[in-house]
Amino acid sequence: MRTHNLGYPRIGSQRELKRACENFWEGKIDKKQLFEVGQQQRFNNWQIQMDAGIDLIPCNDFSFYDQILDLIVMFEVIPERFKTLNEKLNPLELYFALSRGYQNGEIDVTAMEMTKWFDTNYHYIVPEFEANQTFKLQYDGIVKSYKEAKEYGVKNPKPVIVGPLSFLKLGKSKGQHFEIKALISNLLPVYIELIGKLSNEGVQYLQIDEPFLCTSLSIEEQSMYRYVLTELFNSFPDVHFILATYFGSITHNKYIIAQLPQCTLHVDLVRCPEQLDDILTIIPDNVNLSLGIVDGRNIWKNDFEKSLKIINKAVEKLGEKRLMLAPSCSLLHVPYDLDMETNEKDLPAVIKRWMAFAKQKLIETVTLSRLSSKNPFDFANDLSVLIKNTEDISTRNNSELVHDALVQLRLKEISEKDLEREKPYSIRHELQQQLLNLSLFPTTTIGSFPQTTKVRGLRAKLKKRQITPVEYDQQVEDAIKDAIRWQEEIGLDVLVHGEFERNDMVEYFGEQLKGFAFTQNGWVQSYGSRCVKPPVIYGDVSRPLPMTVKWIVFAQSLTSKPMKGMLTGPVTILQWSFVRDDQPRSETAMQIALAIRDEVLDLERAGINIIQVDEPAIREGLPLRKTDWQEYLDWAVKAFKLSVAGAQPRTQIHTHMCYSEFNDIIEAIAAMDADVITIETSRSQMELLDAFAHFKYPNDIGPGVYDIHSPRVPSIDEIVNLLEKATNVIPYKQIWVNPDCGLKTRGWDETRRAIGNMVEAANKMRIKFINI
Numbered sequence: 174m175r176t177h178n179l180g181y182p183r184i185g186s187q188r189e190l191k192r193a194c195e196n197f198w199e200g201k202i203d204k205k206q207l208f209e210v211g212q213q214q215r216f217n218n219w220q221i222q223m224d225a226g227i228d229l230i231p232c233n234d235f236s237f238y239d240q241i242l243d244l245i246v247m248f249e250v251i252p253e254r255f256k257t258l259n260e261k262l263n264p265l266e267l268y269f270a271l272s273r274g275y276q277n278g279e280i281d282v283t284a285m286e287m288t289k290w291f292d293t294n295y296h297y298i299v300p301e302f303e304a305n306q307t308f309k310l311q312y313d314g315i316v317k318s319y320k321e322a323k324e325y326g327v328k329n330p331k332p333v334i335v336g337p338l339s340f341l342k343l344g345k346s347k348g349q350h351f352e353i354k355a356l357i358s359n360l361l362p363v364y365i366e367l368i369g370k371l372s373n374e375g376v377q378y379l380q381i382d383e384p385f386l387c388t389s390l391s392i393e394e395q396s397m398y399r400y401v402l403t404e405l406f407n408s409f410p411d412v413h414f415i416l417a418t419y420f421g422s423i424t425h426n427k428y429i430i431a432q433l434p435q436c437t438l439h440v441d442l443v444r445c446p447e448q449l450d451d452i453l454t455i456i457p458d459n460v461n462l463s464l465g466i467v468d469g470r471n472i473w474k475n476d477f478e479k480s481l482k483i484i485n486k487a488v489e490k491l492g493e494k495r496l497m498l499a500p501s502c503s504l505l506h507v508p509y510d511l512d513m514e515t516n517e518k519d520l521p522a523v524i525k526r527w528m529a530f531a532k533q534k535l536i537e538t539v540t541l542s543r544l545s546s547k548n549p550f551d552f553a554n555d556l557s558v559l560i561k562n563t564e565d566i567s568t569r570n571n572s573e574l575v576h577d578a579l580v581q582l583r584l585k586e587i588s589e590k591d592l593e594r595e596k597p598y599s600i601r602h603e604l605q606q607q608l609l610n611l612s613l614f615p616t617t618t619i620g621s622f623p624q625t626t627k628v629r630g631l632r633a634k635l636k637k638r639q640i641t642p643v644e645y646d647q648q649v650e651d652a653i654k655d656a657i658r659w660q661e662e663i664g665l666d667v668l669v670h671g672e673f674e675r676n677d678m679v680e681y682f683g684e685q686l687k688g689f690a691f692t693q694n695g696w697v698q699s700y701g702s703r704c705v706k707p708p709v710i711y712g713d714v715s716r717p718l719p720m721t722v723k724w725i726v727f728a729q730s731l732t733s734k735p736m737k738g739m740l741t742g743p744v745t746i747l748q749w750s751f752v753r754d755d756q757p758r759s760e761t762a763m764q765i766a767l768a769i770r771d772e773v774l775d776l777e778r779a780g781i782n783i784i785q786v787d788e789p790a791i792r793e794g795l796p797l798r799k800t801d802w803q804e805y806l807d808w809a810v811k812a813f814k815l816s817v818a819g820a821q822p823r824t825q826i827h828t829h830m831c832y833s834e835f836n837d838i839i840e841a842i843a844a845m846d847a848d849v850i851t852i853e854t855s856r857s858q859m860e861l862l863d864a865f866a867h868f869k870y871p872n873d874i875g876p877g878v879y880d881i882h883s884p885r886v887p888s889i890d891e892i893v894n895l896l897e898k899a900t901n902v903i904p905y906k907q908i909w910v911n912p913d914c915g916l917k918t919r920g921w922d923e924t925r926r927a928i929g930n931m932v933e934a935a936n937k938m939r940i941k942f943i944n945i
């Protein structure tokens with residue numbers, strides 16, 4: 174059975190690309206040096222895939238920032254506001270300006286929006302379409318990468334392109350609303366032109382990603398799909414198309430599948446193994462099947478016995494020749510190489526034995542293909558591979574490290590009462606105001622302050638034992654002291670300690686919770702050059718000791734202003750970790766919620782009156798199909814409530830979410846019943862607030878007024894303008910003033926200026942509204 178791969182991580186096993194990009198932005202290296210690093214990564218990746226024995230290797234899955242941005246540039250979908258930059262900047266500069274914004278003297282252009290790639294933690298740049306958007310193939314980077322791969326020695330390089338309908342569906346309208354139906358006739362010819370070029374170069378296999386096939390589509394969309402796929406595939410009889418779907422099931426779009434033109438259909442059998450039966454019955458004779466059998470999004474070792482059963486079922490029905498094997502989706506979402514993990518303390522060998530990273534997953538794919546073959550050429554070897562795999566899997570199922578009876582008992586005893594605050598919001602609000610006495614438009618920040626080289630260096634030094642734990646604590650305390658002094662000076666109302674002690678908002682908690690393990694090099698790309706190293710949740714979760722109390726109490730001791738305690742919420746910890754696949758996600762979420770609940774109560778007992786439980790990941794956990802949303806939202810909201818509901822009515826609970834669109838989940842957001850919610854709104858110019866306005870959201874809201882993903886500093890007037898927009902739709906008494914998100918990725922200079930402007934803007938608003 175042939176194997177293929179949908180995409181490979183591109184940041185480099187040591188995050189080489191991240192470093193190169195950041196050095197380029199800082200002017201430390203030039204374009205040529207940056208390009209060299211890029212090419213080296215592509216070569217490394219192709220080599221690894223060739224060595225593993227993968228038959229079809231993707232050739233253009235590399236990107237300097239994001240693969241959707243690459244398409245945006247390739248099809249010249251450059252938003253109007255960048256047109257003036259067009260002449261000033263070279264293409265690479267423009268590329269980075271689109272993704273990061275541009276500020277230079279008089280010129281000041283905000284970046285394009287960014288949002289989560291389906292239910293993953295990867296962010297793509299959102300295409301901006303006009304009602305009469307035109308497209309032009311202005312750059313054929315994909316042809317170049319095909320040739321480059323071929324020259325390198327890749328036998329059948331496979332271009333990978335997000336399909337035209339998914340590309341349109343990923344976009345949003347700026348200004349006048351656009352109709353997909355209207356734009357597709359402009360876009361399709363450009364795809365055909367591009368594929369024509371590839372076909373002329375001799376491309377034999379081409380992957381078209383249409384993840385939206387896993388979502389619910391209207392009748393109209395379904396017929397568009399039929400039309401577009403038929404047009405596209407039939408235009409190139411010499412190209413074999415692989416239509417890739419992932420992150421869900423496609424069987425509800427039967428109508429499209431049953432009428433597919435000749436191609437190979439790739440399906441995600443990790444997320445939705447149950448779709449196979451249906452697919453095997455509806456798949457037409459001219460369509461082959463690619464079984465996404467190795468988990469492209471999680472780090473667990475493949476259970477060969479289980480996978481072989483699934484593969485055999487498909488073989489019986491379709492025969493080996495019509496099948497291919499692959500990871501379930503692009504391996505972009507998993508780290509590079511498990512072999513690089515050598516630290517027993519963070520990742521004990523017993524646990525490592527249960528895992529596989531990208532490189533291992535390629536080998537699993539190829540091994541499964543061999544094991545499922547009717548004519549194994551090395552039976553003895555294959556048998557021992559299979560036995561070893563079975564042993565690894567069974568040590569995990571039976572491990573004492575995984576199962577904790579006490580946690581399970583506590584979970585069972587949770588009742589409805591544990592999920593509700595003691596008093597309704599209206600009463601809580603009054604009690605909290607009596608205690609906190611906040612002015613109109615209270616100002617605050619989202620938690621973290623710049624993680625400078627110095628701060629990060631402290632942790633490195635502690636690890637290498639160049640400083641003692643006492644020295645480490647002292648220096649973190651010094652950073653907190655400076656941050657508090659500055660916040661008081663600048664006039665913020667609700668202060669934070671700055672999160673200097675945290676490497677990452679999930680890892681920090683994971684390190685102190687039972688049931689978590691860590692990797693040294695398990696980086697995955699989150700956006701652009703930003704990478705995260707998700708913890709691994711392998712067992713039942715509990716909190717042995719307080720995790721944040723010491724720092725928050727220290728910070729509170731330095732000021733008479735209210736200090737906001739900072740915690741990461743259960744859904745976010747779940748969503749940004751590699752989670753167990755041996756129990757429902759909801760169960761793991763509830764276990765984490767209990768641990769956070771313990772922490773909330775300890776903070777409260779220590780005299781902290783405001784506690785923020787961040788849930789930036791709630792929305793990205795939504796399943797692809799709307800019909801599955803409610804079930805998810807029910808348990809996600811329940812987990813959040815379990816974590817905070819134990820707090821006294823006078824304790825003000827904040828939550829924070831970013832990159833979110835709220836329209837379709839506003840009821841769930843309201844059901845979380847946080848006293849204050851801070852959200853990301855600045856890039857959308859407060860558009861996101863509409864959801865809260867229509868819903869008449871009753872509790873307090875802090876719409877972000879400072880885009881922290883960009884180095885540019887918003888002016889006072891700009892912030893006032895945003896706040897005024899907010900007061901047009903939300904009663905002013907409910908409005909808080911804060912940035913979009915934490916400031917850990919920013920520098921101190923820009924932070925000081927931006928937050929200074931923010932406080933000034935809040936003052937202006939107060940003067941305006943005080944007499945109303």
Ligand code: GLN
Nearest residue numbers: 619620621787789915916
């Ligand atoms: N409290 C976190 C911070 O300020 C929140 C980060 C986030 O929402 N991603 O960094």
Ligand code: ZN
Nearest residue numbers: 789831914915
């Ligand atoms: Zn955020």
